[in-house]
Amino acid sequence: MLLVMADSMDGSRALDLDALAIGDRFRLFNFTRRDDHVAYLWVLRAMERLRAVHRVQVDTDDVAAALRDLAQVHDDVPQLDTGLRSRLDALADDGIVHRLEDASRAGTLERYRNRQSVYQFSELGYRAFIAVEDVLAARVRDANLSRLVFSDILDDLKALAVANRTGDQEQVYRRLSRLNQVMEDMVRRSAQFHVTLSEIVSSTETSPELFLRYKNALLVHMSDFMAELDRYLPRLDRAVRDVEETGVNTLLVRAADADDRPFLSPAERIEDWERRWQALRAWFTRRPGYESGAGELRRATRSAVSAVIALLRQLTEAQRGGVNRASELRHLAQWVYNTPDEDAAYALMSAAFDLGSARHLGGAHDDVEEISPRATWWDAPGIEIALTPFRTGRHAGPGLPQPVRVDTGQRADLRRRQIEARSAERAAARSLAKRGAHGRVLDDAETRVVMSLLTRALEARAVVAGRLKSGSGSDDTVVLRLVPDPVGSSVRTTHGVMHLPGFALEIVPRSGRAHG
Template identity: 65%
Template structure:
């Protein structure tokens, strides 16, 4: 259930919770661990808020019984407690009531206690440190308990015993969580054993019989109980699933969750139980998947056992070869002979040089040593197989007709929107209203074309010998719309949804392109 809830956290929440493990990445992480152990020791005697002096005293008690416990001075201990409070593992409070003198009252008197998530982080680290490979197992006795709990759950729901419904459903949830954890740990450990038998074949052979018997007994119990568990799950649902979940939520005593949240939580827990044992439309259950994984593991153990037996029967394996080589090296007369023997055994004498041209050939002189020249990047293909990498045959062009049709549709809509904006500009003008984004885009394009096509007329005034350049009126057209920038001493302003466009010395006139053709014919 915890893994499911963790999937709903966003990146920021995940980052905040990872910050709780910062003390494991510091240089003196062992010291931080013993400081937290001291705070936890005080918490066990119901002393929730502790000061630095109390933690120091507890550290001395731990150091008397454990040689690994460090001795931390009071000043350094306060600094580490503050760092843990910064990471969120501890909460820090200022408690003036602990001051015994005026001087200590003036100084900061801080007390510390575990935060809820901080204690979970510390507990997770302790569980990891306390994990032992010898503890893993597949519990075959749990199936009878699950079958009994399902029968009692159906009877309690049928007779209306609310507390028994809550008690049995809670026990089933705990059993399912423990069963999933045990199976995951067992198969991970078994995979580790199968991977690292080269150095521990004696240990594997010593425990092979117990391992095979353990997995075989588990598979036998699973095959015997799985059909009965399937029927028991359906019998529980036949008594009324909604009533069952409602009664469990009613008896739930979690104060910080309302009834709707408790009902959703118990619904998720029941569906987790159902996924383990109840078959649905031919899909395998979690228990059946566990059985298949265990059968595969048995096959892997048997194959590994055959491999180890054959290697020991022949008398030569990797360990034997290394022992003989170590004896030969030890018996060599001098260091030179030992190095020569090791070089021949591991082929460390053969030179495997690899070189490619630098991108800038003139950067280094041909007479420079390779030791002084800069290195170049070498592809993995060239390094491993002595072949230059190639990109292979060009891949065929993928024709995504759906994307092309969508692109054409969007382009058509954009063109229709521009035509509608141009028609509004011609009919309503650009000055007496507020232009939207589409109208502003069309107007700016027309103004840009008009400004690019304008010309300057040069005249000489009577009062000045200089030549003065005046901008003539500019005209342009685009997609059937004609724009004229007519000279106006007062200028003009166009209001848009994003602001105002000022045209000093000009006024905008818009007309359809057909009006331009008619005007030219009249001039002729």
Template identity: 45%
Template sequence: MPPAPDLSVPGTDDGGAFGIDAFTLDDRLRLFHFAAAEKRHEYLWLLRAFDRGRANYQVLLHASEAAALIGGLAAENPGAAAVGDVQPLLDALAEWRVLDRSYDGTRAANLAEYRNRHYVYQFTQAGYRAYRAVEDVVGAALEDAQLSRLVFPDILADLAALAEANAAGDAEEVYRKLGRLDSVLNEMAQRAARFYLMLGDLARTNDARPEVFLAHKDALLAHMREFTAELGRYAPLLAQAVEKAAASGVERMVEYAAEADERLFRSPAARLDDWRQRWAGIVHWFAEREHSEAERLQDATVTAIRSVLALLRRVTEARRGGVSRESQLRHLAQWFTSCAGDDDAHALFQAVFGLGAPRHIAVPYADPELIAGRTSWWEAEPVELARTLVQSGRTPSLKGPGRIERNDAERARLRATQVREQAERRGAAVSLARDGAYGRVLDEAETRALFSLLDVALAARVPVTRGVGGGAAASGSAHGVRLTLTPTQPGESFTTVRTVRGDLHLDGLRLEVSG
């Protein structure tokens, strides 16, 4: 994963601050005051005017120029907030250090104007970051929450180019490829996080607007299925590419990237540590091991598909049966409008919502001497009530929590069975790698291990072809061994693996199991 941003200035011994590092924690939090102020809409449009001027290479703005830019934005956006006098807004933003205020004496045409305050304003470095952060939140849309399945071929190509550049000693190319991989992985992680948050919001709001879910459920399911299929296809290829890049020399790769890094205010040791962490993040994503980020992402996508299907089932059944929260509330509203009088409506209200006689009429104060008995209910402090008394009418008991029944013997038996099965699968895979799959009859455990390895290798959907240099091969690993499917030799049409379940014929393929 990408490392946390370092806001300090390594390599400086005088303790001084530079740029954004001059801002203390309180100063950085004050940067967002404009987003919660009473005139927050006016502040936002004023900062948008400064952003428009910045895009047009007009960095320093006078109050009149800022007002003119706001007028242009208002003409383009009819829903823009009306901004009156901009001078108080500019002074407040300068006080919060969102804007930097400087004196411009060149604008004075006479002595009177020279004596008057004549300021120009521009974004501070931290202020512009705060403004962009607010704009990112304001402009966020659900269309941005999508899984990117088209990045896997680019990641695979970049890993291959990284290994070649590291082997050739091209420091600048190593720097470019590592930086590109880091940014792509960071964006993919952010997209995945937004996507699963969007699914959670959709699941919580399906009762209010089920038609939105029904309208987009086909595209949503197709999107997730295509992503998980592409991820399963490229996961073993990406793991092999990471291993190949690591084999070319990790320390040399990190040194090349740090050498080409042009961040002036980072010491050489800090740059080395930064790029070492970035490479560790890439390995954590795609290396062939348990609980990698690619495996977790695939599991999360499969779980999300099941959740969406369950949600679709609930919505469909509710619409087919005609009973849902919306239909019940509409039916209840029709009952209220059909009541002959207010007394009938009140009776219906009490019967539906259960707001009858109070259950807490006899609850005393914890210390009755603090409140005089002749004090009116309207003036006395309210009595604290237990939740169980208000909700169910039962007085809370002082009993402790219920006893948890633990079946330790059954848990120990299940755990022992699980450990034994894992050991059997690992032992069968090791014997399969040691003795090979041909020329003998595989027992039941070895047969199961072989089938599981074939499932992993064939799930990648990599075609096995002959060609110059050996052609393409499919592979998969499990239980600590690797199975590789290669084309048969010329003149050999198929190979046969004999098992206790029967003979397994592989048309045009030969399998090899290695430790």
């Protein structure tokens, strides 16, 4: 539940993207996988430096000058006097920047004859660059739980209730915006802190000094945060309910009216603010059967304190006794090194790590073309192996031929199911001939009939001058025709909508001419 509410707070819509959109956006990070990715990063930093002074569209000379300015401050800026244009073009191909043609920048006839390209960040490209910069700038020591934020949230909720009660529209918008920003920051900080803490705890076996150095400050920090959360959580619950008593719908309408985002309609702004308010409410109020977001955070922090104390006890005992996993592995390595021969070393390592011999079996798949010859044994699907080679290692013989068995009951059942399926198809075809395929939602049986007839019609289509003119497909019940239609049509099914640009479907009985 905590993950769902965190996703609601930051307005993420990544789960709604299809595979094509995800692939396009992953393409924005192609520059990080190139051999000279550092050079591309400095090119984008130079463009970001120009963007900060409102130089939106820049050419290669502007980027080169910005790189020279950066080189005066940073020693690792590469020299890109020759390949700068090719790198900018590669970034444009990835979609991280836009490439435009601007002939007004040509001061001479020679420059005018050459391509005069200017570049500017795309919106998604700039976000991808900032995301990479955030990852590069992240530091473990920056992680913390903000315990002072609860008093600010309580003050904003009280002021929000007063503003909504008095009808102060601008103040409602300011307080809601501030609450949204504070909540996003708190969710981000808490998630970052617990991920960092888990990483520190899991890596203490190789570097316990880092954990032991900050153990006291870490325990005090988490204890103070939990105490502050326990003190403010009942007050925040009451404050949220006080705001709701002033009218949530009125609150959302006022916030949407004061919202000046030009690319959203009033209804979309109201929906956006409602989503934010519901996420904020879920953080501080409990629902039947669900823990609030703050309660989940308190439980996670309490578990983290217990894990830190347990790990501290484990490290203390290990230091007192002088035996831990690192010392055990060092002793084992010394024993293996001092063994008289390779067989003794292998036997010792097998006993230490409980290694046993494996019997390798192999065989061919029933459909050889289904499995790629480049697939590894780990990725390839398994096959059935007889018990004889598995138990003895010898190939099994063919054995005696088995008599052919006739299962009349199974045949009768199969025939009955075939008759039922065919009857259902005929009933669906008659329904299509009677009611048509447009203007309603087709069920699964009707959809299968339409798709089958449409496939036959496309296979028997007539193409004139490179364009499809007509086509028809039939079975023993109905006939489907592709009729040219300048408007086009669509067929609605339970699984979605199928669009037919330039055509409509005409379904008639095989012996009749009624339009479907």
